[in-house]
Amino acid sequence: MSAGGVFGDWDGSVPAARALQQALAQRVLLRDDYPQPLATVAGFDVGFEDDGATTRAAAVLLDARTLAPLDAQVARVPTSMPYVPGLLSFRELPALLAALSQLSAMPDLAFVDGQGIAHPRRLGIAAHFGVATGLPAVGVAKKILAGDAVAPGPLPGDRSPLVHRGEVVGTLLRSKARCNPLVVSPGHRVSLEGAVALTERFLAGYRLPEPTRLADRLASRRDASR
Numbered sequence: 001m002s003a004g005g006v007f008g009d010w011d012g013s014v015p016a017a018r019a020l021q022q023a024l025a026q027r028v029l030l031r032d033d034y035p036q037p038l039a040t041v042a043g044f045d046v047g048f049e050d051d052g053a054t055t056r057a058a059a060v061l062l063d064a065r066t067l068a069p070l071d072a073q074v075a076r077v078p079t080s081m082p083y084v085p086g087l088l089s090f091r092e093l094p095a096l097l098a099a100l101s102q103l104s105a106m107p108d109l110a111f112v113d114g115q116g117i118a119h120p121r122r123l124g125i126a127a128h129f130g131v132a133t134g135l136p137a138v139g140v141a142k143k144i145l146a147g148d149a150v151a152p153g154p155l156p157g158d159r160s161p162l163v164h165r166g167e168v169v170g171t172l173l174r175s176k177a178r179c180n181p182l183v184v185s186p187g188h189r190v191s192l193e194g195a196v197a198l199t200e201r202f203l204a205g206y207r208l209p210e211p212t213r214l215a216d217r218l219a220s221r222r223d224a225s226r
Helices: 003-007 014-025 088-102 125-133 192-201 210-219
Strands: 040-049 054-063 069-078 109-113 137-141 159-164 167-173 182-188
Touching: 014 125, 040 088, 040 210, 054 088, 054 210, 069 088, 069 210, 088 125, 109 125, 109 192, 109 210, 125 137, 125 182, 137 192, 167 192, 182 192
Parallel strands: 040 109, 109 137
Antiparallel strands: 040 054, 054 069, 137 182, 159 167, 167 182
């Protein structure tokens, strides 16, 4: 889907963006509705170049069984919006959609570096990406954006609920000992429990699940060949 299709007739203002988020959040499906068995998964992450003037999105496609990389793409688009807290998807989504379109195949499931529904208006970048593309999506973030949680225990697999305004919107998951927990939340077509199970399934000895770990490495590179 094009960025224009995603943002509809948005006039570029912050109030209208927040209103659009609230409308799109109603389209998020919080149930496990992804292909089983999964054949492919993809990781997505975003970085910036040229002092923020260029948005650089990375997409990495993996075999869901072996975690072998099948494809990797980088898309660069002009940054069209300054950073506004809570509106990250309006800044990053066009580049993510461009990177997705360059992959050799559409993934069965997307891991997006960022929030799913663990967002003040329940539409973080992973949820916006999922609704825009129709793909099942999981948000895996490094820090809490909205809500409160008790720190999970120290062992891998320890977890605690993330609660915002009386609603459980995600999970703090200790993915690796002696590392800060991840903020895991469903983006689209995945349940709260499913988002955690999928994240754990695709861990490969690192703090981040393998799809977003590889995308993070690619998104942060400044190699001119990519």
